Amino acid sequence: MTEDERAIRELVDNWFVSSRRGDLATVLDLIADDAIFMVAGKPPFDKAAFAAASRDANAGSGNAPKIDGRYRIDELRVLGDWAYMRNFIEIEATPPGGETIRRSGHTLTIFRKAEGRWQLVRDANLVTLAH
DSSP: OOHHHHHHHHHHHHHHHHHHHTOHHHHHHTEEEEEEEEETTSOOEEHHHHHHHHHHHTOSGGGOOEEEEEEEEEEEEEETTEEEEEEEEEEEEEOTTSOOEEEEEEEEEEEEEETTEEEEEEEEEOOEEOO
């Protein structure tokens, strides 16, 4: 495993750990300012929209859902200052006093290395309700 592959794997792990903690600031730091996200049924959206949706989901500290999840990196390729990753993720969100919502699916993520640091720049997320 190369140093760049290790750094990207650490970024993904940091994303999951920070999401579990509700640490949105750390998650946002892992995302490039020009990032674009794509999810089924919605038009593409940028980092600001991702941040706003995340803040809305966590509005009121006592009402924030408990987030847990797992991931499996199926493919990771580094091509200079660019890299792509195929991933499978499982996410569980449990609102206070509510039923756990489980989602799972594949993602395709593109990373860019700038100033010695990797960040997410594109993410196509095919996560749906798990059965």
